[in-house]
Amino acid sequence: MAATGTPAPSGGQARRMQIGEAAERVGLSIRTIRHYHDAGLIVPSARSEGGFRLYTDSDLHRLALVKRMKPLGFTLEEMRELLTTIDTLAAEPRTDGERAVFLDRLAMYGEAAHARIGSLREQLAIAEGFADTLHQHLERHTQQVG
């Protein structure tokens, strides 16, 4: 199967925009979006005759989703899997067995997310502590001068 195909176009004819507009809209660099393509994370719905990547709103949603995932520190590979997992679940029911598998995956990502949040909190605490230390240094040395 092709890495991460966009699900069914929602309704009317999808607007197709080039990478530049897509980039501006989601707030990612063109280079980043191309990289996501190369990595098989988000494959544009189509190409122009000349070879330009064409993105739909659906693609934009995925890009936005990935942008939101980034702070969780997942690798592109992991995000790719999560995306396909979500898509698969959102699409057809398939076998009950398959559903179970994908639900499991989703749950695993949920746990991973919580773990990430935990370490983000730790990092924040450490960072704050360190900032304090810095300020103490500053005050100490400032006193002697002023």
Place this chain on the structure above:
Amino acid sequence: MAATGTPAPSGGQARRMQIGEAAERVGLSIRTIRHYHDAGLIVPSARSEGGFRLYTDSDLHRLALVKRMKPLGFTLEEMRELLTTIDTLAAEPRTDGERAVFLDRLAMYGEAAHARIGSLREQLAIAEGFADTLHQHLERHTQQVG
């Protein structure tokens, strides 16, 4: 000048340990510590005759300091500068002018730290929001099955 020389040994004869023990104590990998050396960030106080890096408690403190700095997202280069800045201030007073320069640097790092903390908070918020989204997906699909 040698990148980041360890300041004066505090009191008695410093215990000198090899990289393995140092690594275990501060909770950094051997490879990381070697990398910090190569980068001129933390140069071991001495070498054995055979060429083994020998670290003192003072070195350990620096390693621990760097470990605490990491969550702030500074580059090794920046941390190196910050270390030397702190050392310089802690050591001799030098010229008033020099003091001012280094105090300025310290202040700049303080601001940078605050900025980092801000973005860490943002990331945390985004991460939490995303975790929520994941859980909603989970519940939605779980209902249909259970």
Place this chain on the structure above:
DNA sequence: CGGACTGTCACGCAGCGTTAGCGTTT
């Protein structure tokens, strides 16, 4: 037609992980 936009290499960078092959310490 021209200028903005996009395409594909392909190298660079941080921060280590990971062999590989070979000395050092104890």
Place this chain on the structure above:
DNA sequence: TAAACGCTAACGCTGCGTGACAGTCC
């Protein structure tokens, strides 16, 4: 002496940034 431990290359990996050079769009 041998088991641990360490050393120096040197390549690998992730996630893009940054050209360079050429084709596409409007």
